[in-house]
Amino acid sequence: MNEAILLIDDDEAFSAVLARSLTRRGHVVAVAHSAEAALAVADAPPTRIVLDLNLGGDSGLRLLPLLRQRWPAAAVVVLTGYASIATAVEATKLGAVQYLAKPATVDDILAAFEQVSANPELPLAPQPMSLKRVTWEHLQRVLAEHDGNVSATARALNMHRRTLQRMLAKKPVKN
CATH class of the missing domain: 3.40.50.2300 (Response regulator)
Structure with missing residues (x-):
């Protein structure tokens, strides 16, 4: 090996x-x-x-x-x-x-x-993501779209920068 x-x-x-x-x-x-x-x-x-x-x-x-x-x-x-x-x-x-x-x-x-190619045999997740997890995923996607710039992300989400920083400081929620 x-x-x-x-x-x-x-x-x-x-x-x-x-x-x-x-x-x-x-x-x-x-x-x-x-x-x-x-x-x-x-x-x-x-x-x-x-x-x-x-x-x-x-x-x-x-x-x-x-x-x-x-x-x-x-x-x-x-x-x-x-x-x-x-x-x-x-x-x-x-x-x-x-x-x-x-x-x-x-x-x-x-x-x-x-595992470098698709495997249709892998099991699907047993339940959909929770609303908190969906919110976390959305924040991460918008943050990635703005190259990690918290201020630009906050403006895009129409929210206060400190509120976004508090949300991002938390660990990701489970499913």
């Missing part, structure tokens, strides 16, 4: 545990905690990249095109603690093969690299 995996995550504890688990499974793992460190990796080119969406306040989506340009053959899985439909769509448009919400197991991540 011995795939070369580049793990890009600003959470040092999480990335250390994940790197150790991947290494135990026979993978060669390089870890970077920032966009600059990821692009400076001089080891063998990675065949797989795990990219955190939030890199110390910066968006992993901004790094994704640079990774695809530097290593076009590498498969990229985006991993995030703040999943939204808008960022999932954007990540796949930018070249990610999969998008996973944390917490994700090593098995989930490795399976995501294998």
Whole structure:
């Protein structure tokens, strides 16, 4: 197996545990905690990249095109603690093969690299999203449309900027 995996995550504890688990499974793992460190990796080119969406306040989506340009053959899985439909769509448009919400197991991540095409056998969600979740998704979509600019997003939604900031500071609601 011995795939070369580049793990890009600003959470040092999480990335250390994940790197150790991947290494135990026979993978060669390089870890970077920032966009600059990821692009400076001089080891063998990675065949797989795990990219955190939030890199110390910066968006992993901004790094994704640079990774695809530097290593076009590498498969990229985006991993995030703040999943939204808008960022999932954007990540796949930018070249990610999969998008996973944390917490994700090593098995989930490795399976995501294998699942690069549509699978009609996957089960559907048992119930529709709650109104709170739909609201969260809408906020994330409009925020992505305005390149993360909270003031522009608030104007587009016709709401006060501080109200939007409070809403965005909360963790995403469950289904």
